[in-house]
Amino acid sequence: MDAATLSRVDVTDAAAELLRHLAASHGPLMFHQSGGCCDGSSPMCFPVGMFITGPSDEFLGTLNVAGIEPVPVYMSKSQFEYWKYTHLTIDVVDGRGSGFSVEAPEGKRFLIRSRMLTDQELEAFGLS
Template sequence: MRATEAASALLGEIVAEHGPVLFHQSGGCCDGSSPMCYQQGEFLIGDHDVLLGRVDRMPVYIGGQQFALWRHTQLILDVVPGRGGMFSLDNGRERRFLTRSRAFDAGELDALDATAQPVP
């Protein structure tokens, strides 16, 4: 998981206002298809969620079923104009987080298999 400079800048604004946050990327429709940003402790991580990594020290999780579909890609947190998800901390800022992706090569997939673990 990595982030663009724009995503890091918006994340910095949100953390300055709300304190530590986490991201969750699910596979649903509507708000669930965008990365959602929550204050840490305000979102319950599920038994099947996978910790992808951290962006600027903030954890990024993905739903287990979505991880199974997207496991061959590197997810890149970016920012575009618009409104964030209804409960996401980027809502109301006229910028929202967006997940972009690129396909992993074979070596990167092997490394991912060794590090990605379901949340205990």
Template sequence: MQDRVHRVAITDRARIVLRRLIEQNGPMLFHQSGGCCDGSSPMCFPARDFRIGGADVLLGRLPWHTEFWISSDQYELWKHTRPTVDVASGRGSGFSLEAPDGVRFVVRSRLLTSEESAALAAGPPPHTGADRMA
């Protein structure tokens, strides 16, 4: 097993869409709130335009230093899973930058293996928005 367990991954198809968005808009981030307005889907925003909340949890970094944040409530529900960012045809939320391209980011997840869970439990807790503000 790898020395480092990644909490979040991205498919090749989603990586292509993300790269195009970065080329057009600069650094990006994902946020998954679990709330209304397609909150169950990951939303992609310019990093400079989105304020991370103090309780938000950093699940990890995707290519090009793209952070993936999740609300603390959603994290509690998902902390035993490994989400993978993918894309699907059709418009999602009008708030997320990929929407005008006729695709939407989606998350497909699987349960962590017992080895992955143990490795994560042995390490430090994930960073939160409060860490960023300190």
């Protein structure tokens, strides 16, 4: 098992369903998790091109959701230092999240569920 065959991110069925709905209205989507204020601990979903990533961002992987274009997931490098030993799953719950994320008007909000990387994943990502 190597890092190329593993993913640090995944998506629940419920979040995938909402992503398909949002993509129908907004086109291709991406996630960014900053860890800052203003609900920054929640993943923010944007139409591709509405949030520009740069050298201070870490690419975590791509969510492959049936029926829509792959959804890239980024995190600020500073937050990644705290989360690099975890696998992240994007889920959705009822409630209003940040007004900047495209799901906000839907009465839903994305959130991160995490688990510690397995020994095999730690080795593949060069973290053991």
